[in-house]
Amino acid sequence: MAKKGILFGVGVGTGDPELATRKAWRVVGEADVVAYPAPDEGGSFSRQIMAEAISPDAIEMPIVVPMIAGAAPAHAVYDAAAARIKTYLDAGLNVAVLCEGDALFYGSFMYVLARLKDEYQVEMVAGVSSLMAAASAAQQPLASRADVLSVVPAPLDDARLEAAILGAESVAIIKLGRHLARVRGVLERLGFLDDALYISHASLPHQQFLPLADAPADAPYFSMILLYKGDALWG
Amino acid sequence: MAKKGILFGVGVGTGDPELATRKAWRVVGEADVVAYPAPDEGGSFSRQIMAEAISPDAIEMPIVVPMIAGAAPAHAVYDAAAARIKTYLDAGLNVAVLCEGDALFYGSFMYVLARLKDEYQVEMVAGVSSLMAAASAAQQPLASRADVLSVVPAPLDDARLEAAILGAESVAIIKLGRHLARVRGVLERLGFLDDALYISHASLPHQQFLPLADAPADAPYFSMILLYKGDALWG
Known part of the structure; x- marks a missing residue:
């Protein structure tokens, strides 16, 4: 055989x-x-x-x-x-x-x-995930030292989004798509709009990263939000 | 110039x-x-x-x-x-x-x-992180669908460890070292000891993965615990 x-x-x-x-x-x-x-x-x-x-x-x-x-x-x-x-x-x-x-x-x-x-x-x-590629595109640390890093799918309801955002120093919100406006609203209500970054198509020639406040209304599948709230960022 | x-x-x-x-x-x-x-x-x-x-x-x-x-x-x-x-x-x-x-x-x-x-x-x-290498070594999903995935440094105190473990469907506990016994105690108290995996030296010839209950008392720097609690695991 x-x-x-x-x-x-x-x-x-x-x-x-x-x-x-x-x-x-x-x-x-x-x-x-x-x-x-x-x-x-x-x-x-x-x-x-x-x-x-x-x-x-x-x-x-x-x-x-x-x-x-x-x-x-x-x-x-x-x-x-x-x-x-x-x-x-x-x-x-x-x-x-x-x-x-x-x-x-x-x-x-x-x-x-x-x-x-x-x-x-x-x-x-194992491969390079969108999480690492997005941080590289933004040239911003994902997490450092004793930071908790949470990866949060955007389709979750507001209460779970809020809990996840408040419970971690670093947050990556994935699967944005049609949820972008709602997620943006949650971050704004929590006072984090100005600190959040929007990244799309990381590692591709047309990759984009900009403040979430300037993000397009409709997010493509290959996009995410990164929020870093830690204070141990820059050594 | x-x-x-x-x-x-x-x-x-x-x-x-x-x-x-x-x-x-x-x-x-x-x-x-x-x-x-x-x-x-x-x-x-x-x-x-x-x-x-x-x-x-x-x-x-x-x-x-x-x-x-x-x-x-x-x-x-x-x-x-x-x-x-x-x-x-x-x-x-x-x-x-x-x-x-x-x-x-x-x-x-x-x-x-x-x-x-x-x-x-x-x-x-961007590079392949220990997070992805550990999941590959264990051949276990890191996260799926609407799961929240949290990366949690072991040196955090018990209260923050517990909150992070309870707030996510998937948890990776990193930087174990001398904190392994305490972290193990927290997971046991929460009823997750039997579901947690211990992985060390992922991707190297001497990589190891075993139930956390069987892990060595002293964890090397290149080790982590993976806990998957989600119910959407196997499609």
């Missing part, structure tokens, strides 16, 4: 192909099968990042995730993707699944992982 | 040289001067990670930070380091400062940055 293949969960960073790790580049280049999430229409962002690394001989496998606002993760999509990946692994092929940022930081790879980890050998390749 | 050099803040990842980004490798290879924190005795960990990238023609500049437990960051050390980096930048040389993990995630680079950012061009190269 053939030896089973290995499943690789590969974080590819936030957009600049040079922000992929050397390991991501090698693992993806050597993979027999390269899988990646893709929207209904248009290209896959993670595939675009790794385009030059993928071997021309590799089998490519888009995992098409319908973009329905508010929908729960599409279990059927991941069931089908896992079943197909299984057939490759059983045939002895190594499969690399590309993940924007880091695979385990709010990523969809965990749904694939959950379905396959008990049966197959898995190797994770 | 010669053009001034550029200051690069380079995250080099957590130990495996392959976990450095392609950009880190290139920038460090091209740098005229490579600076890195180093202990009083023994080698620099970040230099060791990037040893094969550094040009044999580069000027190397260890920044020796005395390892005195509980001491505030050594202002004098960073004043002197900044002054020396200034002389290189003024001479038109590019200077890369190596930083374990990511430079802005609890890193000392911010002290150099604060002293030089107003006068010189700075470029940040």
Whole structure:
């Protein structure tokens, strides 16, 4: 019986192909099968990042995730993707699944992982997440010394947003989208509007960072707010 | 007058040289001067990670930070380091400062940055942080969907530890060292001992991950606790 293949969960960073790790580049280049999430229409962002690394001989496998606002993760999509990946692994092929940022930081790879980890050998390749890329774009510390750093999804209700913002010295608010105006209101009410930064498309040529007060009304998916309230900032 | 050099803040990842980004490798290879924190005795960990990238023609500049437990960051050390980096930048040389993990995630680079950012061009190269490397070692999601993720330094007092642990679905407790037993006590009291994982030396050949209940009494610097309490884990 053939030896089973290995499943690789590969974080590819936030957009600049040079922000992929050397390991991501090698693992993806050597993979027999390269899988990646893709929207209904248009290209896959993670595939675009790794385009030059993928071997021309590799089998490519888009995992098409319908973009329905508010929908729960599409279990059927991941069931089908896992079943197909299984057939490759059983045939002895190594499969690399590309993940924007880091695979385990709010990523969809965990749904694939959950379905396959008990049966197959898995190797994770950690990646540069949007959190670090945003701080680099803003050239502002994320956290220092005894600071608590909280990552807070914008869809949470005002009460939880407030508690998270007040409970930490450093706050990153992610998944802004249509929640931007409300989140901005919460920060203003708490007196932090002037200290908050808005960053979009970190690491890409069109990256933007500006005071939250000057941010556009509609935030793209690849954007976040950073707020640093600590006093240990500048050593 | 010669053009001034550029200051690069380079995250080099957590130990495996392959976990450095392609950009880190290139920038460090091209740098005229490579600076890195180093202990009083023994080698620099970040230099060791990037040893094969550094040009044999580069000027190397260890920044020796005395390892005195509980001491505030050594202002004098960073004043002197900044002054020396200034002389290189003024001479038109590019200077890369190596930083374990990511430079802005609890890193000392911010002290150099604060002293030089107003006068010189700075470029940040985001890196894979210990947070992502630890989750990869444990093959466990850091956070998903609407989870709040909090990063909590172990030296905080019990009340702040408890508040941070109770306020988030996912918690990473860093800077364990001699605080491990106390932190373990807090988690046990809150009923989370059996869910917490202990990870050390993530990404290195001797990386370890085990239930916190089985962790060694004394934690090395490169270790952390991950606790996932969310219910949205496995899609």
